[in-house]
Amino acid sequence: MQRAASSMLKKENSLGWKLVSPTVILLMILILYPVGYNIYISFFDYGITSSTFVGLENYVRVFKDSAFWKSFFITVGFTLMTVIGSILLGLVVALMLNKEFKGRAIVRTIVLLPYITPLISIVFSWKYIFDPSYGPFMQLFSQTLGWVSPQLDLLNNSNNAFLVASVFNIWRNFPFVYLMLLSRLQSIPDDYYEAAEIDGATPWKRFTNITLPELYFVMGAVALMRGIWNFYKFDEVYLISKRAGTLPIFIYERVIGTTSPEYGVAAAIATILMVIMLFLITAYVKKVLKW
Amino acid sequence: MVKKKSPFKRGMFVFGILLICFFILIPFYFMVHVSLKADYDPNKLTFSNFTVRNYLEIFGLIQSSETEFFGDEIIRANLEPVLKRIEALKERTASLESYARYVHEVQLEAKEKELRDIVDLVIDFSGIEVQNREEFIERAIIPGTEETEIVEENMKSIFSANDVKKFTDLREEVDSALTEESLMSGLENAKAQLKSYEAQRDKIIEERASEFPFLRYLRNSLVFAGTSALISLIVAILGAYAFSRLRFKGRSSVQRSVLFVYLFGGTVIMVPLYQMAVKLGILTTPLGTGIYLIMVYVIQTLPVSLYMLGNYFRTIPFSIEEAAIIDGCSRIQAIFKIVIPLSLPAIVTVYIYAFMIGWNEYLFASAFLGLKSYKDLFTLPIGLNAFSGSAHAVWGRLMAASVVSAIPIIIIFSLMQKYLTSGFTAGGVKE
Known part of the structure; x- marks a missing residue:
């Protein structure tokens, strides 16, 4: 009997490994090896034909490069703005759509549109809106209202392009926050609110004492997740403006968008990015997933 | 409990809802609006009357000469x-x-x-x-x-x-x-x-002579996103079954590394993946480039597929499978005869997610296809972006292409909203 059980376990063990082996092989070849290779490249002056070991020189160069620091702070600003913006907007929308009203089903579908529409379908519309010469934004605020200077170029100026990218990112990603918060809101028992109302709590008190503590955990999780994702967000930023200047674009411009690619430097920046992300991910895993 | 609301509060609430809808819908409005206008005349900065010509144009049904678009004078x-x-x-x-x-x-x-x-x-x-x-x-x-x-x-x-x-x-x-x-x-x-x-x-x-190859971009995107989502789904069904049903040594460490990838971005591994392809000579042929790109998409979509399918498999009672196994089914047969039919909605959902990740992907497509200029393999994102950067950027056609590439996704989503939204919240979606 015991032998039968142990052979069953053995069978299960081997079957399990057989079933996950495609996953593991793909992970090894296309994730683990590249991550290691990336660190390796970052210690070399990596040309197209030859490469020489330069130790930490790439890192020194990166840290001395003021363009890197500018890009770094733009990235941090972009991440902070988008995380805070999408959480605030998502929270407000979730609270509003948690109330019953006529036509709520339609509004709930509309709210999801930004998140599910393919990026490439909607990004040109945003570019059109902010286009410096014939975009409706400039038409309204510059020509009709005269609030901004007609020389203002929101898309192609490297000092403010990341602002438009942030607005777009908030617009696109707040439905994700909204969904996560709404599903949590729906699971708060009505009894809590009824009891509080009987005790005479004002709506604001009910919000701060019941709703917020219930949402606290999921909000933290969403903030970390969005922070991690937005920190290395490439396509949403790059397609809005090539000059938004966040770190992923900084790397991209050094490898793909140039005739003399600096693989070593790009790899060093990618490694730095990875280390920062590791901290965020570890925080996520420890605080949110609690392994 | 009867709640009384003052008309002022009600009005504010409705106003708020309308404001949010406005904020959400405004880009969609311009997308449709511009797609229905003939192309702008760079000298006049105005649009002519409404027309569906842009749509006919991108589907290759008509091919107006550039003279029709820009006028003789500008040419x-x-x-x-x-x-x-x-x-x-x-x-x-x-x-x-x-x-x-x-x-x-x-x-x-x-x-x-x-x-x-x-x-x-x-x-x-x-x-x-x-x-x-x-x-x-x-x-x-x-x-x-x-x-x-x-x-x-x-x-x-x-x-x-x-x-x-x-x-x-x-x-x-x-x-x-x-x-x-x-x-x-x-x-x-x-x-x-x-x-x-x-x-x-x-x-x-x-x-001037090269027309806008929208249909080719569409086909390429369908092939790349569709194939990679299918491969990812097959790999993920096997892997997720093992994670949720089988006990084997090292299961939790494999699971953890998968979750790790789930939070990892493409930016970090772009340089090494590109270098690997160059060293192996993959990028010298269009076929090799295409296969490599599909494999990279598979690894991008695999974690979320594994995660969502694993969560779903855990909700299927093991007793159903057990009964089948006692009746003489093997484990593998049980997967194909019982688990897959029972989790069909989740499988379709996962496929759509994986498909959308491939459909939206820009970074790797531009790195592998753009550098060697395999123009015949361009996907929608790089094709449209390259077109928008050319001297003849034409908003009308660009927007018509945007509408056409958005509508199928929006229809699929509306039909499957229930499954898809529960998928979002089951653990979030990798981007």
């Missing part, structure tokens, strides 16, 4: 100056004689006139006695003659030393311009110039 304005220059340069570079004639007539005429004027001035001021004024001036502007020395002597008393030097320099230049050596080098330069203008002309004509 001519763009092309004519280039053609004129080419014509002039061709005439000039036909032979050494014709070039010498050009140099003499066009370049030297003005300078010689300037020299003559100066000499004329000098004669007037210093009162040199001249018998034949014309002849004297002609000889005076050639260096080394008697007349030249006389003029130079007199000049020094009238002009500053600097001006005199300018005069002699100019004279030297005019004199040396017609030597064979300088003519030859000038001719070479003019020929190079001609070539660059011809290239410019060809570029304008070629860009």
Whole structure:
């Protein structure tokens, strides 16, 4: 009997490994090896034909490069703005759509549109809106209202392009926050609110004492997740403006968008990015997933 | 419990809802609006009346010439100056004689006139006695003659030393311009110039002739996203079954590394993945590039597929499978006969997610396809973005393409909203 059980376990063990082996092989070849290779490249002056070991020189160069620091702070600003913006907007929308009203089903579908529409379908519309010469934004605020200077170029100026990218990112990603918060809101028992109302709590008190503590955990999780994702967000930023200047674009411009690619430097920046992300991910895993 | 609400609060609430809807829908409005207008005229900055021509255009049903789009005037304005220059340069570079004639007539005429004027001035001021004024001036502007020395002597008393030097320099230049050596080098330069203008002309004509290959981009995107999502789904069904049902050594560490990838971005592994492809020579053929791109998409979509399917499999009671196994089914058979049919909604959901990740992907497609310029393999994101950056960026067609690529996704989503939204919240979606 015991032998039968142990052979069953053995069978299960081997079957399990057989079933996950495609996953593991793909992970090894296309994730683990590249991550290691990336660190390796970052210690070399990596040309197209030859490469020489330069130790930490790439890192020194990166840290001395003021363009890197500018890009770094733009990235941090972009991440902070988008995380805070999408959480605030998502929270407000979730609270509003948690109330019953006529036509709520339609509004709930509309709210999801930004998140599910393919990026490439909607990004040109945003570019059109902010286009410096014939975009409706400039038409309204510059020509009709005269609030901004007609020389203002929101898309192609490297000092403010990341602002438009942030607005777009908030617009696109707040439905994700909204969904996560709404599903949590729906699971708060009505009894809590009824009891509080009987005790005479004002709506604001009910919000701060019941709703917020219930949402606290999921909000933290969403903030970390969005922070991690937005920190290395490439396509949403790059397609809005090539000059938004966040770190992923900084790397991209050094490898793909140039005739003399600096693989070593790009790899060093990618490694730095990875280390920062590791901290965020570890925080996520420890605080949110609690392994 | 009956709740009474003041009309003011109600109004504010409705206003808030409308404001949010406005904020969400405004880009969609412009997308549809511009797609229904004929292309903008860069000179007028206005649109003409509503038309569906942009849609017919991107599906290749009609092919209007660029003249119809931009109007004859603009085409001519763009092309004519280039053609004129080419014509002039061709005439000039036909032979050494014709070039010498050009140099003499066009370049030297003005300078010689300037020299003559100066000499004329000098004669007037210093009162040199001249018998034949014309002849004297002609000889005076050639260096080394008697007349030249006389003029130079007199000049020094009238002009500053600097001006005199300018005069002699100019004279030297005019004199040396017609030597064979300088003519030859000038001719070479003019020929190079001609070539660059011809290239410019060809570029304008070629860009005009190439229609907007929207259908090809669409097909490529469907193939890349569809294939990679399918492979990812198959791998994920097997893996997720193992994670949720089987106990094996190292399960949790594999699971953890999968979750790790789930939070990892493409930016970090772009450089090494590109270098690996270059070292292995994958990017030299279109087929290899396509397969490599699909595999990269698979690894991007795999974590979320595994995660969502694993969560779903755990909700299927094991007793159903157990009964089948007791009836003589093997484990593998049980997966195909019981688990897969029971989790069909989740499988479809996962496929759609994986498909959308591939459909939206820009970074790797641009790194692998754009660099070697496999234009035939371009996916929608890089194809449209490249088109929007070209000299003939045409908003109407671009927006029509946007609408067409968005509608299928929005319809699928509306039909499956229930499954898809629960998928979002089951653990979030990798981006």
